[in-house]
Amino acid sequence: MDRFIFLTVDGLTRGVIFASFGLALVLIFRGTRLVNFAQGAMAAGTLYLAYSVTQETGSYWAGLAAAVVGGLILGALIERVLMRHIDPSAHLNAVIAALGLVLVIQAVLGIIYGNDFRAMKLPFSRNPYSIGDQPLLSPYDIFVFCVVLAIMIGLAVMFTHTDIGLKMRAAAFAPDISRLLGVNVGRMLTLSWALAAAVGGLAALLIVPTEFGANPHSTDLVFVYAFTAAVIGGLDSPIGTVIGGVIVGLVLSYVSGYSDKDVSAIVILAILIGVLLLRPNGLFASAAARKV
């Protein structure tokens, strides 16, 4: 029972991180109908930026700030310089361009930093506080929950209560009409990419240091987890993605906690196949109208 509670807490912590990474995917998907396969590589980029800044200044917080600002710039840059110039009627082309970006970013990181794992600093201890004999939350877990909650509330408030959020939603759902009404749709797209890159980078910064450390490929698996979370939510729904992330986190935590080998990647593959075969539009989708 002790172990179960411990694994649940651990799964929740990892799950909310996957959820926020998944939110980054949803942000771009809603605006462009594109699953951004470069999200993982972009997050690896901001991760190394945080690593370098923390190395230079000795401060975790400077690294964190650098990751967020760097993410905003990187995302906006990629949208303006690359994605905007791809024929919008060609869906595969945008996916392929994102895949090219994966190769470029990972290669550049490999050339600058090499391909070995680099241990990263944590701002708080990972030793859990105990209630009675039961180890529960660690200070780092609490930090993770606070950051993720801040991201989610921030995004929710922005999209529902601000002018710019309304414009972004309008640009995503009815680009032509929004354009007629004076919304700069291109700028809203740039903003979506910038926000997504920042959120994805932040999520990677929360999870990678708790595993093997920074590596050009350290976010590949995180991307798959987050993609699965977003697919469970239907790729379109922020709330569904959060629930999906928590499900993924819990399942992975239980499986790796109760089996002696690390089979997370196989389990996630099985979940993904299962969800896609049974509910291709996500667990929470109502029957969608087919567009002919």
Added chain:
Amino acid sequence: MQFFRTHTLARHAALAVIALVALVLLTYALPSFRNFQLATVGAYLCATAGLTVLIGQTGQLSLGHGALMATGAYSFALMANQLGENGSTGFLLVIVPLLVAIVVAAIVGGLIGLAGARLAGPYLAGLTLALIIAIPTITTTWDGTLGGDQGLSVYVEPAPASLGASFPLEQWQAWIACAAAVLVMFLLANLVHSRFGRAMRAVRDDEVAARLCGIAVGRTKVVAFIVSAATAGLGGGILAMQTQSVSPGAYSLSFSLFLVMGVVVGGVGHLAGAVWGSLLLVALPDLTSSLLDHVDFSASAASKLDGNLALLIFGLVLIFVIVTAPRGLQGLVDVIRGKVRRTPGGQALATVPSTTTAHPQSTESSDV
């Protein structure tokens, strides 16, 4: 000439025979290392040809063809080692493992294809991405059979004695690889020109319209995936044979993306483009590493650049091609030749699904 223009099968067969004879003659002119590279091109071509048909003709993007090649490679290794232990020799030791590689990859491809038949673009791409990411875990989970991170070594016999005692193994394997690649190209070219090929393009362009015409959309997609997986399995088997080893590190996400790049650079949907792509996949890393040999770097810088430089160039080429010339090299060749192919099947080949709107003139004629 009129005969070859009207008889597609005869034309393809003649081309295949000419290509095979030319390639066999070429192997006599090449040194061993170049023959090894030629065999690698052949192995890659099996996979990229299958992939270009899948992406270009049915519009299904698979990032998992590296995984399917790995399936073929592991199947080849296990079967060849088993046969070697049982004392099998000769041609049997090549043919049976290759057949097993094809069949196992086709079965795995069928399973993915079943899921893929229900899915639109990004879902299938994500699913196949998850597959390729799971490979290292799969090999370590069943490390008793698959050898974990180290992988397996593959039992391979020297070239047949009938060719002469000192006949180089590399040349013999180049023959096998070229024969396999030519066979794959021949079969796929016919498939593309067949009733099934038209069904694939109909499904790609409009699923609802295809269904109204009586095409079984799901079955068409699954069969296309199985065919494509089988060719990838064959390519993987040949790669295992010529490198005499198979390990998860060789079939990373980057490798799968390389295959996609080979397809895109050549021109999605073009079988001829797959040839360009596979040549590039072998030539570019070779060029970058020989370039690095000539420039004086410190040891650590050289180790970082090694491999990564090729990755970087691949990525940049991929982005450059997709932004500036989405129809790839073969599309440029067509433009330079200044003519559109005459046969209806070939015409549709020249039209990438995603770029139909960009080339209204070719869309019109493909509707004929």
